[in-house]
Amino acid sequence: MFEKLYIIKIGGNIIDDPSRLTAFLEELAHLPGKKILVHGGGKLATKVAEGMGIQQQMVAGRRITDAETLKIVTMVYAGYINKNIVAQLQQFGCNAMGVTGADANCILAHKRVGQAIDYGFVGDVDMVNTAAFHVWLNQVDLLVVAPITHDQKGLLLNTNADTMAQEIATAMSRLYDTSLIFSFEKAGVLLNADDETTVIPVITPAYYETLKAEQKVFAGMIPKLDNAFAAVSKGVSRVIIGKAEQLNLLTRSMAGTTIQSA
Amino acid sequence: MFEKLYIIKIGGNIIDDPSRLTAFLEELAHLPGKKILVHGGGKLATKVAEGMGIQQQMVAGRRITDAETLKIVTMVYAGYINKNIVAQLQQFGCNAMGVTGADANCILAHKRVGQAIDYGFVGDVDMVNTAAFHVWLNQVDLLVVAPITHDQKGLLLNTNADTMAQEIATAMSRLYDTSLIFSFEKAGVLLNADDETTVIPVITPAYYETLKAEQKVFAGMIPKLDNAFAAVSKGVSRVIIGKAEQLNLLTRSMAGTTIQSA
Numbered sequence: 294m295f296e297k298l299y300i301i302k303i304g305g306n307i308i309d310d311p312s313r314l315t316a317f318l319e320e321l322a323h324l325p326g327k328k329i330l331v332h333g334g335g336k337l338a339t340k341v342a343e344g345m346g347i348q349q350q351m352v353a354g355r356r357i358t359d360a361e362t363l364k365i366v367t368m369v370y371a372g373y374i375n376k377n378i379v380a381q382l383q384q385f386g387c388n389a390m391g392v393t394g395a396d397a398n399c400i401l402a403h404k405r406v407g408q409a410i411d412y413g414f415v416g417d418v419d420m421v422n423t424a425a426f427h428v429w430l431n432q433v434d435l436l437v438v439a440p441i442t443h444d445q446k447g448l449l450l451n452t453n454a455d456t457m458a459q460e461i462a463t464a465m466s467r468l469y470d471t472s473l474i475f476s477f478e479k480a481g482v483l484l485n486a487d488d489e490t491t492v493i494p495v496i497t498p499a500y501y502e503t504l505k506a507e508q509k510v511f512a513g514m515i516p517k518l519d520n521a522f523a524a525v526s527k528g529v530s531r532v533i534i535g536k537a538e539q540l541n542l543l544t545r546s547m548a549g550t551t552i553q554s555a
Numbered sequence: 556m557f558e559k560l561y562i563i564k565i566g567g568n569i570i571d572d573p574s575r576l577t578a579f580l581e582e583l584a585h586l587p588g589k590k591i592l593v594h595g596g597g598k599l600a601t602k603v604a605e606g607m608g609i610q611q612q613m614v615a616g617r618r619i620t621d622a623e624t625l626k627i628v629t630m631v632y633a634g635y636i637n638k639n640i641v642a643q644l645q646q647f648g649c650n651a652m653g654v655t656g657a658d659a660n661c662i663l664a665h666k667r668v669g670q671a672i673d674y675g676f677v678g679d680v681d682m683v684n685t686a687a688f689h690v691w692l693n694q695v696d697l698l699v700v701a702p703i704t705h706d707q708k709g710l711l712l713n714t715n716a717d718t719m720a721q722e723i724a725t726a727m728s729r730l731y732d733t734s735l736i737f738s739f740e741k742a743g744v745l746l747n748a749d750d751e752t753t754v755i756p757v758i759t760p761a762y763y764e765t766l767k768a769e770q771k772v773f774a775g776m777i778p779k780l781d782n783a784f785a786a787v788s789k790g791v792s793r794v795i796i797g798k799a800e801q802l803n804l805l806t807r808s809m810a811g812t813t814i815q816s817a
Protein backbone atom coordinates (compact mmCIF):
# COMPACT_ATOMS: atom_id res chain seq x y z
CA MET A 294 0.00 0.00 0.00
CA PHE A 295 1.69 3.23 -1.18
CA GLU A 296 1.51 6.40 0.87
CA LYS A 297 -0.84 9.09 -0.48
CA LEU A 298 0.64 12.10 -2.31
CA TYR A 299 -1.28 15.09 -3.67
CA ILE A 300 0.14 17.10 -6.57
CA ILE A 301 -1.85 20.32 -6.75
CA LYS A 302 -1.60 22.83 -9.58
CA ILE A 303 -2.81 26.34 -8.78
CA GLY A 304 -3.74 28.60 -11.66
CA GLY A 305 -2.76 32.16 -12.43
CA ASN A 306 -6.09 33.87 -11.63
CA ILE A 307 -5.86 32.78 -7.98
CA ILE A 308 -2.21 33.88 -7.77
CA ASP A 309 -3.18 37.35 -9.01
CA ASP A 310 -5.70 37.76 -6.18
CA PRO A 311 -3.88 38.06 -2.80
CA SER A 312 -6.90 37.38 -0.57
CA ARG A 313 -8.04 34.34 -2.59
CA LEU A 314 -4.44 33.05 -2.67
CA THR A 315 -4.10 33.41 1.11
CA ALA A 316 -7.42 31.60 1.71
CA PHE A 317 -6.31 28.81 -0.65
CA LEU A 318 -2.91 28.48 1.07
CA GLU A 319 -4.53 28.33 4.51
CA GLU A 320 -6.78 25.45 3.37
CA LEU A 321 -3.80 23.75 1.70
CA ALA A 322 -1.69 24.10 4.85
CA HIS A 323 -4.26 22.14 6.85
CA LEU A 324 -4.74 19.38 4.29
CA PRO A 325 -3.36 16.13 5.76
CA GLY A 326 -0.74 14.04 3.94
CA LYS A 327 2.21 14.71 1.64
CA LYS A 328 1.74 17.48 -0.89
CA ILE A 329 3.44 19.18 -3.84
CA LEU A 330 2.06 22.53 -5.04
CA VAL A 331 2.91 23.59 -8.60
CA HIS A 332 2.17 27.22 -9.32
CA GLY A 333 1.80 29.13 -12.55
CA GLY A 334 2.75 32.70 -13.15
CA GLY A 335 -0.16 35.12 -13.06
CA LYS A 336 -0.01 38.61 -14.48
CA LEU A 337 2.93 39.91 -12.42
CA ALA A 338 5.49 38.77 -15.02
CA THR A 339 3.65 40.79 -17.69
CA LYS A 340 3.50 43.81 -15.36
CA VAL A 341 7.23 43.65 -14.57
CA ALA A 342 8.07 43.24 -18.26
CA GLU A 343 5.92 46.25 -19.13
CA GLY A 344 7.51 48.25 -16.33
CA MET A 345 10.95 47.47 -17.73
CA GLY A 346 9.88 48.26 -21.29
CA ILE A 347 10.23 44.68 -22.53
CA GLN A 348 7.74 43.85 -25.26
CA GLN A 349 5.80 40.65 -24.59
CA GLN A 350 5.05 38.58 -27.68
CA MET A 351 2.01 36.34 -27.43
CA VAL A 352 1.07 33.69 -30.02
CA ALA A 353 -2.29 31.91 -29.65
CA GLY A 354 -2.50 33.05 -26.01
CA ARG A 355 0.96 31.76 -25.18
CA ARG A 356 3.92 33.86 -24.19
CA ILE A 357 7.06 33.75 -26.32
CA THR A 358 9.98 33.38 -23.91
CA ASP A 359 12.83 35.42 -25.39
CA ALA A 360 16.04 35.98 -23.38
CA GLU A 361 14.72 39.07 -21.56
CA THR A 362 11.38 37.39 -20.80
CA LEU A 363 13.23 34.36 -19.41
CA LYS A 364 15.01 36.67 -16.95
CA ILE A 365 11.67 38.10 -15.85
CA VAL A 366 9.83 34.80 -15.46
CA THR A 367 12.80 33.46 -13.46
CA MET A 368 12.59 36.49 -11.16
CA VAL A 369 8.82 36.45 -10.80
CA TYR A 370 8.04 32.71 -10.72
CA ALA A 371 11.10 31.33 -8.87
CA GLY A 372 11.65 34.44 -6.75
CA TYR A 373 8.61 36.52 -5.92
CA ILE A 374 5.70 34.08 -6.28
CA ASN A 375 7.48 30.95 -5.03
CA LYS A 376 9.02 32.53 -1.94
CA ASN A 377 5.90 34.46 -0.96
CA ILE A 378 3.87 31.24 -1.14
CA VAL A 379 6.49 29.49 1.03
CA ALA A 380 6.49 32.34 3.60
CA GLN A 381 2.67 32.31 3.78
CA LEU A 382 2.54 28.54 4.27
CA GLN A 383 5.10 28.87 7.09
CA GLN A 384 2.74 31.40 8.70
CA PHE A 385 -0.01 28.76 8.69
CA GLY A 386 2.24 26.23 10.44
CA CYS A 387 2.99 24.28 7.27
CA ASN A 388 6.72 23.71 6.82
CA ALA A 389 7.17 24.38 3.10
CA MET A 390 10.10 24.73 0.75
CA GLY A 391 10.28 26.04 -2.78
CA VAL A 392 12.23 24.66 -5.72
CA THR A 393 12.68 24.94 -9.48
CA GLY A 394 13.70 22.08 -11.76
CA ALA A 395 17.33 23.23 -11.54
CA ASP A 396 17.50 22.64 -7.77
CA ALA A 397 19.09 19.27 -7.02
CA ASN A 398 18.66 18.66 -10.76
CA CYS A 399 15.08 17.62 -9.95
CA ILE A 400 13.51 18.30 -13.36
CA LEU A 401 15.69 18.03 -16.42
CA ALA A 402 14.40 19.46 -19.71
CA HIS A 403 15.60 20.45 -23.16
CA LYS A 404 14.85 23.58 -25.14
CA ARG A 405 11.98 22.91 -27.52
CA VAL A 406 13.14 23.11 -31.14
CA GLY A 407 11.85 22.35 -34.62
CA GLN A 408 8.26 23.50 -34.03
CA ALA A 409 6.23 25.65 -36.42
CA ILE A 410 6.23 28.43 -33.81
CA ASP A 411 9.48 29.20 -31.95
CA TYR A 412 8.36 29.73 -28.36
CA GLY A 413 11.91 30.63 -27.30
CA PHE A 414 13.37 29.41 -24.02
CA VAL A 415 10.67 26.82 -23.38
CA GLY A 416 11.61 23.48 -21.85
CA ASP A 417 10.11 20.05 -22.56
CA VAL A 418 10.62 17.72 -19.61
CA ASP A 419 12.99 14.75 -20.02
CA MET A 420 13.32 13.45 -16.48
CA VAL A 421 11.82 13.95 -13.02
CA ASN A 422 14.30 13.01 -10.27
CA THR A 423 11.95 11.14 -7.93
CA ALA A 424 14.74 10.52 -5.39
CA ALA A 425 15.20 14.29 -4.87
CA PHE A 426 11.46 14.80 -4.37
CA HIS A 427 11.33 11.81 -2.01
CA VAL A 428 14.05 13.34 0.22
CA TRP A 429 12.19 16.67 0.35
CA LEU A 430 8.81 15.05 1.05
CA ASN A 431 10.37 13.37 4.08
CA GLN A 432 11.92 16.67 5.19
CA VAL A 433 9.00 19.11 4.94
CA ASP A 434 5.19 19.14 4.88
CA LEU A 435 4.84 20.64 1.43
CA LEU A 436 6.98 21.36 -1.64
CA VAL A 437 6.29 24.44 -3.78
CA VAL A 438 7.47 24.05 -7.38
CA ALA A 439 7.95 26.99 -9.75
CA PRO A 440 7.50 26.22 -13.47
CA ILE A 441 11.17 26.68 -14.35
CA THR A 442 13.36 23.77 -15.51
CA HIS A 443 16.97 23.52 -16.73
CA ASP A 444 18.98 21.64 -19.35
CA GLN A 445 22.07 20.83 -17.21
CA LYS A 446 24.06 22.98 -19.65
CA GLY A 447 23.56 26.16 -17.64
CA LEU A 448 20.27 27.18 -19.23
CA LEU A 449 17.06 27.80 -17.30
CA LEU A 450 13.85 27.10 -19.23
CA ASN A 451 10.21 28.15 -18.91
CA THR A 452 7.89 25.13 -18.67
CA ASN A 453 4.10 25.10 -18.67
CA ALA A 454 2.88 24.60 -15.10
CA ASP A 455 0.10 22.13 -16.04
CA THR A 456 2.68 19.99 -17.85
CA MET A 457 5.10 20.32 -14.93
CA ALA A 458 2.39 19.08 -12.51
CA GLN A 459 1.53 16.17 -14.80
CA GLU A 460 5.18 15.13 -15.26
CA ILE A 461 5.83 15.23 -11.50
CA ALA A 462 2.61 13.30 -10.76
CA THR A 463 3.39 10.66 -13.38
CA ALA A 464 6.93 10.12 -12.10
CA MET A 465 5.94 10.11 -8.42
CA SER A 466 3.16 7.59 -9.05
CA ARG A 467 5.90 4.93 -9.08
CA LEU A 468 6.56 5.69 -5.38
CA TYR A 469 3.24 7.03 -4.05
CA ASP A 470 -0.52 6.62 -4.43
CA THR A 471 -0.70 9.89 -6.36
CA SER A 472 -3.61 12.27 -6.90
CA LEU A 473 -3.24 15.14 -9.38
CA ILE A 474 -5.52 18.13 -8.86
CA PHE A 475 -5.73 20.98 -11.35
CA SER A 476 -7.28 23.79 -9.32
CA PHE A 477 -8.34 27.06 -10.87
CA GLU A 478 -11.15 29.63 -10.83
CA LYS A 479 -13.88 27.36 -12.27
CA ALA A 480 -15.86 24.59 -10.57
CA GLY A 481 -14.58 21.97 -13.05
CA VAL A 482 -14.86 21.25 -16.76
CA LEU A 483 -18.14 22.93 -17.69
CA LEU A 484 -20.60 21.76 -20.34
CA ASN A 485 -21.56 25.41 -20.73
CA ALA A 486 -18.53 27.64 -20.11
CA ASP A 487 -20.73 30.43 -18.70
CA ASP A 488 -22.68 28.27 -16.26
CA GLU A 489 -20.88 27.07 -13.13
CA THR A 490 -23.69 24.59 -12.41
CA THR A 491 -22.88 22.54 -15.53
CA VAL A 492 -19.80 20.76 -14.14
CA ILE A 493 -19.17 17.47 -15.94
CA PRO A 494 -18.61 14.95 -13.11
CA VAL A 495 -16.58 12.40 -15.07
CA ILE A 496 -14.77 12.47 -18.42
CA THR A 497 -13.56 9.27 -20.08
CA PRO A 498 -11.37 9.25 -23.22
CA ALA A 499 -14.39 8.42 -25.40
CA TYR A 500 -16.46 11.24 -23.89
CA TYR A 501 -13.50 13.62 -24.30
CA GLU A 502 -13.50 12.88 -28.05
CA THR A 503 -17.24 13.64 -28.18
CA LEU A 504 -16.79 16.90 -26.24
CA LYS A 505 -14.02 18.00 -28.59
CA ALA A 506 -16.01 17.03 -31.70
CA GLU A 507 -19.01 19.03 -30.41
CA GLN A 508 -16.66 21.93 -29.50
CA LYS A 509 -17.86 21.82 -25.88
CA VAL A 510 -14.23 22.05 -24.72
CA PHE A 511 -11.76 24.34 -26.39
CA ALA A 512 -8.85 26.78 -26.00
CA GLY A 513 -6.88 26.48 -22.74
CA MET A 514 -8.96 23.54 -21.50
CA ILE A 515 -7.65 21.17 -24.18
CA PRO A 516 -3.96 21.18 -23.14
CA LYS A 517 -5.13 20.85 -19.50
CA LEU A 518 -7.28 17.81 -20.37
CA ASP A 519 -4.50 16.34 -22.51
CA ASN A 520 -2.21 16.58 -19.47
CA ALA A 521 -4.93 15.07 -17.29
CA PHE A 522 -5.37 12.06 -19.60
CA ALA A 523 -1.60 11.63 -19.93
CA ALA A 524 -1.41 11.38 -16.13
CA VAL A 525 -4.18 8.78 -15.69
CA SER A 526 -2.86 6.70 -18.56
CA LYS A 527 0.64 6.64 -17.00
CA GLY A 528 -0.18 5.53 -13.45
CA VAL A 529 -1.57 8.51 -11.53
CA SER A 530 -4.41 7.15 -9.34
CA ARG A 531 -6.80 10.12 -9.53
CA VAL A 532 -6.95 13.28 -11.65
CA ILE A 533 -9.47 15.97 -10.72
CA ILE A 534 -10.08 19.44 -12.20
CA GLY A 535 -11.93 21.98 -10.07
CA LYS A 536 -12.26 25.14 -8.04
CA ALA A 537 -9.33 26.23 -5.85
CA GLU A 538 -11.78 27.23 -3.10
CA GLN A 539 -13.04 23.62 -2.97
CA LEU A 540 -9.61 22.07 -2.50
CA ASN A 541 -10.59 19.90 0.44
CA LEU A 542 -13.62 18.50 -1.45
CA LEU A 543 -11.50 17.96 -4.57
CA THR A 544 -9.00 15.82 -2.66
CA ARG A 545 -11.91 13.63 -1.55
CA SER A 546 -13.39 13.45 -5.09
CA MET A 547 -16.50 15.26 -3.81
CA ALA A 548 -16.35 18.15 -6.28
CA GLY A 549 -14.96 19.02 -9.70
CA THR A 550 -14.45 16.86 -12.77
CA THR A 551 -12.80 13.46 -12.43
CA ILE A 552 -10.72 12.25 -15.36
CA GLN A 553 -10.97 8.49 -15.91
CA SER A 554 -8.79 6.28 -18.06
CA ALA A 555 -11.77 4.29 -19.38
CA MET B 556 36.69 14.52 14.12
CA PHE B 557 34.01 16.63 12.43
CA GLU B 558 33.58 16.65 8.65
CA LYS B 559 34.85 19.77 6.86
CA LEU B 560 32.32 22.36 5.67
CA TYR B 561 33.08 25.52 3.71
CA ILE B 562 30.71 28.51 3.93
CA ILE B 563 31.65 30.86 1.12
CA LYS B 564 30.26 34.36 0.71
CA ILE B 565 30.55 35.84 -2.77
CA GLY B 566 30.33 39.60 -3.14
CA GLY B 567 28.27 41.77 -5.44
CA ASN B 568 31.05 42.94 -7.79
CA ILE B 569 31.69 39.36 -8.92
CA ILE B 570 27.97 38.69 -9.38
CA ASP B 571 27.71 41.75 -11.64
CA ASP B 572 30.41 40.40 -13.97
CA PRO B 573 29.12 37.28 -15.83
CA SER B 574 32.52 35.99 -17.01
CA ARG B 575 34.14 36.39 -13.57
CA LEU B 576 31.11 34.77 -11.93
CA THR B 577 31.25 31.78 -14.30
CA ALA B 578 35.01 31.32 -13.67
CA PHE B 579 34.39 31.51 -9.92
CA LEU B 580 31.52 28.97 -10.08
CA GLU B 581 33.63 26.56 -12.15
CA GLU B 582 36.39 26.66 -9.52
CA LEU B 583 33.81 26.32 -6.74
CA ALA B 584 32.18 23.33 -8.48
CA HIS B 585 35.48 21.44 -8.40
CA LEU B 586 36.34 22.24 -4.79
CA PRO B 587 36.17 19.01 -2.76
CA GLY B 588 34.01 18.69 0.37
CA LYS B 589 30.68 20.03 1.56
CA LYS B 590 29.96 23.65 0.66
CA ILE B 591 27.40 26.41 1.20
CA LEU B 592 27.58 29.49 -1.05
CA VAL B 593 25.93 32.68 0.23
CA HIS B 594 25.50 35.32 -2.45
CA GLY B 595 24.83 39.01 -2.24
CA GLY B 596 22.80 41.07 -4.63
CA GLY B 597 24.87 43.04 -7.09
CA LYS B 598 23.53 45.93 -9.10
CA LEU B 599 20.68 44.09 -10.87
CA ALA B 600 18.17 44.89 -8.10
CA THR B 601 18.93 48.61 -8.51
CA LYS B 602 18.58 48.29 -12.30
CA VAL B 603 15.22 46.52 -12.04
CA ALA B 604 13.97 49.06 -9.50
CA GLU B 605 15.02 51.92 -11.77
CA GLY B 606 13.36 50.20 -14.75
CA MET B 607 10.13 49.98 -12.78
CA GLY B 608 10.37 53.58 -11.59
CA ILE B 609 10.87 52.65 -7.93
CA GLN B 610 13.06 55.15 -6.09
CA GLN B 611 15.90 53.53 -4.15
CA GLN B 612 16.72 55.20 -0.85
CA MET B 613 20.27 54.71 0.37
CA VAL B 614 21.50 55.75 3.83
CA ALA B 615 25.24 55.50 4.58
CA GLY B 616 25.70 53.16 1.60
CA ARG B 617 22.91 50.85 2.69
CA ARG B 618 19.67 50.28 0.86
CA ILE B 619 16.38 51.05 2.63
CA THR B 620 14.10 48.07 1.98
CA ASP B 621 10.61 49.50 1.59
CA ALA B 622 7.71 47.24 0.49
CA GLU B 623 8.36 47.71 -3.24
CA THR B 624 12.11 47.19 -2.82
CA LEU B 625 11.44 43.99 -0.86
CA LYS B 626 9.47 42.66 -3.86
CA ILE B 627 12.39 43.45 -6.14
CA VAL B 628 15.13 41.98 -3.96
CA THR B 629 13.01 38.83 -3.56
CA MET B 630 12.69 38.58 -7.34
CA VAL B 631 16.33 39.33 -8.09
CA TYR B 632 18.15 37.58 -5.21
CA ALA B 633 15.93 34.50 -4.67
CA GLY B 634 14.85 34.21 -8.31
CA TYR B 635 17.26 35.45 -10.93
CA ILE B 636 20.65 35.33 -9.18
CA ASN B 637 20.05 32.23 -7.07
CA LYS B 638 18.62 30.07 -9.86
CA ASN B 639 21.17 31.16 -12.46
CA ILE B 640 23.98 30.23 -10.05
CA VAL B 641 22.33 26.84 -9.46
CA ALA B 642 21.91 26.21 -13.21
CA GLN B 643 25.56 27.12 -13.88
CA LEU B 644 26.83 24.86 -11.11
CA GLN B 645 24.76 21.98 -12.58
CA GLN B 646 26.52 22.64 -15.89
CA PHE B 647 29.88 22.10 -14.17
CA GLY B 648 28.73 18.75 -12.76
CA CYS B 649 28.09 20.12 -9.27
CA ASN B 650 24.64 19.12 -7.98
CA ALA B 651 23.46 22.36 -6.38
CA MET B 652 20.22 23.61 -4.89
CA GLY B 653 19.14 27.10 -3.93
CA VAL B 654 17.24 28.23 -0.86
CA THR B 655 16.17 31.28 1.10
CA GLY B 656 15.67 31.39 4.86
CA ALA B 657 11.94 30.78 4.36
CA ASP B 658 12.52 27.38 2.75
CA ALA B 659 12.08 24.59 5.30
CA ASN B 660 12.10 27.43 7.86
CA CYS B 661 15.89 27.26 7.67
CA ILE B 662 16.67 30.83 8.81
CA LEU B 663 14.22 32.55 11.09
CA ALA B 664 14.53 36.32 11.58
CA HIS B 665 12.59 39.29 12.92
CA LYS B 666 12.11 42.70 11.38
CA ARG B 667 14.66 45.12 12.82
CA VAL B 668 12.95 47.82 14.87
CA GLY B 669 13.86 50.61 17.26
CA GLN B 670 17.02 51.73 15.43
CA ALA B 671 17.99 55.34 14.75
CA ILE B 672 17.56 54.66 11.01
CA ASP B 673 14.55 52.61 9.85
CA TYR B 674 16.01 50.28 7.22
CA GLY B 675 12.54 48.88 6.42
CA PHE B 676 12.00 45.17 5.79
CA VAL B 677 15.40 44.11 7.11
CA GLY B 678 15.70 40.89 9.10
CA ASP B 679 17.99 40.17 12.04
CA VAL B 680 18.62 36.42 12.36
CA ASP B 681 17.16 34.59 15.38
CA MET B 682 17.77 30.95 14.46
CA VAL B 683 19.56 28.81 11.88
CA ASN B 684 17.90 25.41 11.48
CA THR B 685 21.02 23.22 11.33
CA ALA B 686 18.93 20.06 10.84
CA ALA B 687 17.52 21.41 7.55
CA PHE B 688 20.99 22.33 6.28
CA HIS B 689 22.31 18.92 7.36
CA VAL B 690 19.65 17.12 5.27
CA TRP B 691 20.48 19.24 2.22
CA LEU B 692 24.25 18.82 2.61
CA ASN B 693 23.73 15.06 2.52
CA GLN B 694 21.49 15.38 -0.54
CA VAL B 695 23.50 17.66 -2.83
CA ASP B 696 27.09 18.82 -3.42
CA LEU B 697 26.47 22.49 -2.74
CA LEU B 698 23.78 24.73 -1.28
CA VAL B 699 23.23 28.23 -2.67
CA VAL B 700 21.67 30.61 -0.14
CA ALA B 701 20.01 33.89 -1.13
CA PRO B 702 20.10 36.66 1.52
CA ILE B 703 16.35 36.56 2.21
CA THR B 704 14.94 35.40 5.55
CA HIS B 705 11.40 35.24 7.01
CA ASP B 706 9.63 35.83 10.32
CA GLN B 707 7.26 32.81 10.25
CA LYS B 708 4.39 35.31 10.18
CA GLY B 709 4.27 35.46 6.38
CA LEU B 710 6.85 38.20 5.94
CA LEU B 711 10.01 37.87 3.86
CA LEU B 712 12.95 39.99 5.03
CA ASN B 713 16.14 41.29 3.43
CA THR B 714 19.24 40.22 5.40
CA ASN B 715 22.83 41.30 4.85
CA ALA B 716 24.67 38.48 3.06
CA ASP B 717 27.86 38.77 5.17
CA THR B 718 25.76 38.43 8.32
CA MET B 719 23.83 35.53 6.78
CA ALA B 720 27.11 33.70 6.00
CA GLN B 721 28.40 34.33 9.55
CA GLU B 722 25.17 33.14 11.19
CA ILE B 723 25.10 29.94 9.09
CA ALA B 724 28.81 29.27 9.75
CA THR B 725 28.43 29.84 13.49
CA ALA B 726 25.41 27.53 13.75
CA MET B 727 26.92 24.81 11.53
CA SER B 728 30.18 24.83 13.52
CA ARG B 729 28.33 22.73 16.11
CA LEU B 730 28.05 19.92 13.51
CA TYR B 731 31.01 20.47 11.17
CA ASP B 732 34.64 21.65 11.14
CA THR B 733 33.59 24.91 9.53
CA SER B 734 35.58 27.40 7.46
CA LEU B 735 34.06 30.76 6.58
CA ILE B 736 35.42 32.52 3.51
CA PHE B 737 34.44 36.06 2.59
CA SER B 738 35.43 36.26 -1.08
CA PHE B 739 35.25 39.50 -3.03
CA GLU B 740 37.19 41.59 -5.57
CA LYS B 741 40.19 42.38 -3.33
CA ALA B 742 43.11 40.15 -2.32
CA GLY B 743 42.27 40.46 1.39
CA VAL B 744 42.18 43.18 4.03
CA LEU B 745 44.67 45.74 2.69
CA LEU B 746 46.92 47.99 4.76
CA ASN B 747 46.75 50.43 1.87
CA ALA B 748 43.32 50.20 0.19
CA ASP B 749 44.83 51.11 -3.20
CA ASP B 750 47.66 48.57 -3.14
CA GLU B 751 46.79 44.90 -3.65
CA THR B 752 50.26 43.87 -2.48
CA THR B 753 49.59 45.13 1.08
CA VAL B 754 47.39 42.22 2.20
CA ILE B 755 47.46 41.81 5.98
CA PRO B 756 48.09 38.06 6.50
CA VAL B 757 46.58 37.77 10.00
CA ILE B 758 44.35 40.00 12.11
CA THR B 759 43.84 39.39 15.83
CA PRO B 760 41.29 41.30 17.96
CA ALA B 761 44.07 43.51 19.40
CA TYR B 762 45.46 44.29 15.94
CA TYR B 763 41.93 45.02 14.70
CA GLU B 764 41.57 47.68 17.41
CA THR B 765 44.86 49.24 16.30
CA LEU B 766 43.82 49.21 12.63
CA LYS B 767 40.52 50.90 13.49
CA ALA B 768 42.23 53.49 15.74
CA GLU B 769 44.68 54.31 12.93
CA GLN B 770 41.77 54.39 10.43
CA LYS B 771 43.48 51.75 8.27
CA VAL B 772 40.15 49.89 7.98
CA PHE B 773 36.90 51.73 7.45
CA ALA B 774 33.51 51.81 5.68
CA GLY B 775 32.24 48.44 4.38
CA MET B 776 35.23 46.54 5.75
CA ILE B 777 34.25 47.13 9.39
CA PRO B 778 30.91 45.21 9.37
CA LYS B 779 32.67 42.43 7.39
CA LEU B 780 35.43 42.21 10.01
CA ASP B 781 32.89 42.40 12.84
CA ASN B 782 31.12 39.40 11.27
CA ALA B 783 34.46 37.63 10.86
CA PHE B 784 35.38 38.10 14.54
CA ALA B 785 31.87 37.08 15.64
CA ALA B 786 32.35 33.80 13.73
CA VAL B 787 35.79 32.90 15.17
CA SER B 788 34.68 33.80 18.69
CA LYS B 789 31.64 31.51 18.39
CA GLY B 790 33.26 28.30 17.17
CA VAL B 791 34.02 28.65 13.45
CA SER B 792 37.42 26.99 12.88
CA ARG B 793 38.81 29.34 10.21
CA VAL B 794 37.72 32.71 8.81
CA ILE B 795 39.49 34.06 5.72
CA ILE B 796 38.87 37.19 3.65
CA GLY B 797 40.22 37.27 0.12
CA LYS B 798 39.92 37.34 -3.66
CA ALA B 799 37.19 35.27 -5.33
CA GLU B 800 39.64 34.26 -8.08
CA GLN B 801 41.87 32.66 -5.42
CA LEU B 802 39.14 30.52 -3.89
CA ASN B 803 41.15 27.31 -3.90
CA LEU B 804 44.12 29.00 -2.19
CA LEU B 805 41.79 30.65 0.33
CA THR B 806 40.31 27.29 1.37
CA ARG B 807 43.87 26.11 2.09
CA SER B 808 44.80 29.32 4.01
CA MET B 809 47.41 30.08 1.34
CA ALA B 810 46.07 33.53 0.40
CA GLY B 811 43.99 36.35 1.84
CA THR B 812 43.65 37.60 5.41
CA THR B 813 43.12 35.10 8.22
CA ILE B 814 41.05 36.28 11.19
CA GLN B 815 42.26 34.86 14.51
CA SER B 816 40.47 34.87 17.84
CA ALA B 817 43.65 35.80 19.75
